[in-house]
Amino acid sequence: MxxxxxxxxxxxxxxxxxxxxxxxxxxxxxxxxxxxxxxxxxxxxxxxxxxxxxxxxxxxxxxxxxxxxxxxxxxxxxxPNVEREVVLVKMLAENNEQREEIKRCSDIFRGQIIDVTAKVYTVQLLGTSEKVEAFIDVMRENGSIIETVRSGVVGIGRGDKALKP
Amino acid sequence: MNNDERPMLTGAQMVVKSLEDLGVKYLFGYPGGAVLDIYDALFEHQSIEHILVRHEQAAVHAADGYARSTGDVGSVLVTSGPGATNTITGIATAYMDSIPLVVLSGQVPTTVIGEDAFQETDMVGCSRPIVKHSFLVKRAEDIPEAIAKAYYIARTGRPGPVVVDLPKDIVSPLIKAPYYLPKEINIRSYKPSTKGHPRQIKKAVDVLCKAKRPVLYTGGGIISAEASAELTALAEKLNAPVTNTLMGLGGISGVHPQYVGMLGMHGTYEANKTMHNADVIFAVGARFDDRVTNNVTKFCPNATIVHVDVDPTSISKTIQAHVPVVGEAKRVLQQVLELMEHENVTNDKDEMARWWNQIDQWREVDSLGYTKSADKIMPQQVVECLYEVTNGDAYVTSDVGQHQMFAAMYYPFKKPRQWINSGGLGTMGFGLPAAMGVKLAFPDSYVACVTGDGSIQMNIQELATCMQYGIPVKIININNSSLGMVKQWQSMFYDGRHSHSYMDSLPDFVKLAEAYGHVGMRVSDPRELKSVMEKAFAMKDKLVFLDINVDPSAHVYPMQVKGGTIDDMVLASKDGENK
Missing domain, CATH: 3.30.70.260 (ACT domain)
Incomplete structure (x- = not known):
């Protein structure tokens, strides 16, 4: 677990x-x-x-x-807690079809395209690790991933309890 | 003290002054480039006696022996690089057995750390898995606080070794800074618990008082917490049997009628039987080590386990505890006794009589019995003879192997801290340097190093240290011309294929001792054993190396059967064959 x-x-x-x-x-x-x-x-x-x-x-x-x-x-x-992780996915975006697919998938997942060059889009996604993984799966199936980088998960307990000295 | 009153000292002077102010009496060490300034500050120093060993590993073992016998923190000073890495085995030994040590290691100047400078080693990195904590000090003015914290951390909670790495530039005579040694140490991230939680104490007392077949299983925690008196009091109040681990020997007197002997791999029949059949195991300062439990899945199936330990990680690590109690052994035992007193509760004495009746039957098996021979000395006999000659009052250090088990089994230790051995790590070469530390602490007591022809050669160079400082320990070399424990396993589990366990070309230990300026004696005839040993111990001011040729075929019994229950054991039969 x-x-x-x-x-x-x-x-x-x-x-x-x-x-x-x-x-x-x-x-x-x-x-x-x-x-x-x-x-x-x-x-x-x-x-x-x-x-x-x-x-x-x-x-x-x-x-x-x-x-x-x-x-x-x-x-x-x-x-009860909340967790977040950031992933940056660099995708091949050489033609319109690829560019549109990346844009479509990013929008569905509420990701953002944060860098664009002639042949490459970089997409940022923020979410739980589960969501990040689902996003990477979709991008792998619907496009051509050049590389990915994940921040690792950060988390914090809900409510007024805190991790304090 | 305000800043104006703080004396201006160099880093090297601060190191020495801190040790002095912390009450360090003996510093075991070896000089070298990175610590030359510290050694210069030590030169002609009055209150700290520095013992120059012949190998840094021995410095740590000697400090360890000092710490185990006195309860104080042992102190070591070595140089960077090889000086530091040579301490690793010693530090690991102390770590496994929870012995308080502070190891001060030199380091290359901060300006060249990471550049592969001459004699550079990342000591903090190398020692990280085997220390309780470590410090790399970067400024001269931080030295006293780091050293004070190191001693505090080493001796509190579950004790352990602490490394303080001191780069050469911060101990340089060119830099002076105000010296201030904090009196009180307060580390916000380090608060070891001492008292047991009252609710858990209550549960423990309930379980103990309802037990029909209880056993007190206690280890090194009783020794380090000085809880021997409380343990004995509780045992007597309950009339419960007590078994000690290898590290806990002496926690209750080895001649106490309720003591059933050591348990585990080479434990007595009655100790392991008592454990296996107990309905309550009250474990204090012991950690259910694999050399005790045998197969954990078959371990004491009917027992409710109360586990008292100062270190929460020891509880439910290998064996799930039903009643965990985190706290120092001494304090928790006092709480248990106080609560029993206060509520006026105890256990059922009739049940205890039935329990003892059963235990006495197991005792009749006489699992430590062995057959003597007319012409060969048996190793067990050597230890029994040592007990007689020293009236059971000696500090006994040991190395690792058959002789260690024989010493543990056949020398009933009457007091805590009398038995000094490398239990967890099993470090050959520990015995002689450890004995040096003990003898320095207790110059008027008998100190015997029970060793073997394999182990003694691992730190034999310390015979020179003993000569230089006049440390007259007695070396009891149980010589069977082989690595006896390895050979025993090969005999039992490898069809007698004695692969590389025979010691060919042993030195003449008598001449070797004499070459170092000591006295050497040899005995092979059982009829002469006692008189030779008496002669050796009568020479109070001499180190005597007693080389005793024993029957090389002797095995250590009883012995647990691998993979079985705790009481699944092979016993020696009286005719020398297994039964």
Whole structure:
């Protein structure tokens, strides 16, 4: 089962490598990982998408919590939450047929064409990971993908609860 | 203290001053380019005694032995590059056994980090998976705080090793900065829990009092938390049997009537039987290691498991706990005792009598019994003789292999911290340097390193360190001219194909000891064993290397059958064959 972990940790050199190292050392997988400082610049927030049953998740959460740099860990998927991911898809757009198809699909998914050159369109899409994947599938079937890049998922719990020190 | 009152020191002076102010007595180390300035600051220093080892791995093991025997944090100082990487095995050893250490490593100047400079190694990176935490200090003024935090982190919560990497330019004599060592450490992201949650304590007490066949299964957490008295009190209050892990030996006296021996792969018959048949397992400071559980899917099927540990990750990692209690062993045991006292509850004494009746039957199997020989010394006999000669009062360090198991099984440890071995990592070469650390801490006590002809050669160079500093440990070399444990497995599981487990061309250990300036003795006749050992221990100021030729065919029994239940065991029969 897919799970999203939110981690609040000290914004210090080496802190990220401890998290990543822990996952590889203990054989946990990482589907995506995003990291950036928070509104409080002394802290970073990491969002990790991983897979595992409840027992594995409990171990991961405890192991991450044990790292000295980590202040808080929460499994976002335990409670109501919102998640978003950005994908940029670069498509071959050499003729009208291709260009129209890209435009049509982007509109259906509420994507935006954010860069245009003579032979290439780049489309941006924002949504849940599921939506991003559906979009990539459609683009693959209905056009010619040159490359894609995904941001990895970020998520936040709903309501007034927050991951704070 | 305001800034004007803070003395201006160089980074190197701050390192030494911080250690001094933190009460460090012994620093085990080895100099080199990146730490020359620190060594210069140490020169003729009064309060810290530096012990120059002969290999950095031994510095860590020595500091580890010091830490295990005293409960204080062990301290190590090494240079960058190979000096740092040589500490890795020692750090991993301490990490696996939760031993508090601080390893100060030199580093190339910050200006050239990442440029593959001479003797550069990313020490923080190399050691990351095997440390509790680490620091790469970038400014001289940050040194005291980093070192103070390192000692705090090393000794609190679940103890462990901490690395402090010190680039050469920040310890340079050219830069001075105000010295200030924080008295109180407050790390917002690090708050180890000490007390158990009252609701969980209540549940634990309920389960314990209802138990008909309880067992207290305790490990290294009892030793590191100094919880021996509380454990003994609880055991006596309940009249419950106690078994200790390899790391927990001495947590309750090895001669206590309720002690059923070590459990696990080479545990006693009665310990493993008691575990398997228990209806409640009260685990404290133990982690259901694979060398204890055997096949986890068949582990103690009828037991309700209460698991007390200071480290939440240890709970339900391999075996699901029914009642998890996060907290320090000492504090939690006190809470349990207080609650039982307060509510005036205890268990059913008649049930306990029935339980003991059963356990006593298992004891009658005499699973540690072995057959002596008229002309060959049995390894078990060596350890029993050591117990007699030292009145059971020695600090015993060991290496890894058959001799380690024999020492654990045949020397009943009466007190915590008496038994010092590499349990988790299983590091050959640990015993001698660890014994140095113990002997420095307890110069008036017997300190014996029980080792084998394989292990002792892994750090034998430390005989020189022992000579330089006058560290008169006794080396009990159980010599079977082979890597006994490897050979035993090959005999049992590989059709006797003894692939590379025979030690050809062993050195003459007596002459070798003498070459280092020590005393060497050899014994092969069982009739002479005791008198030779007495002679060795009578030489209080001498390191004696006692080379004891034993029966090389001896196996360690009992032994669990791989893949079975905890009590699925092979026992030694009295005629030397398996049964």
């Amino acid at each position: 897919r799970r999203i972990l939110s981690i609040l940790l000290e914004n210090e050199p080496g802190a990220l490598s401890r998290i990543v190292g822990l996952f590889s050392q203990r054989g946990y997988n990482i589907e995506s990982l995003t990291v950036a400082k928070t509104d409080d610049e002394s802290l970073s927030r990491i969002t990790i998408s991983t897979r595992g049953d409840q027992r594995v998740l409990e171990q991961i959460t405890k192991q991450v919590n044990k790292l000295v740099d980590v202040l808080k860990v929460r499994e976002l998927t335990e409670r």
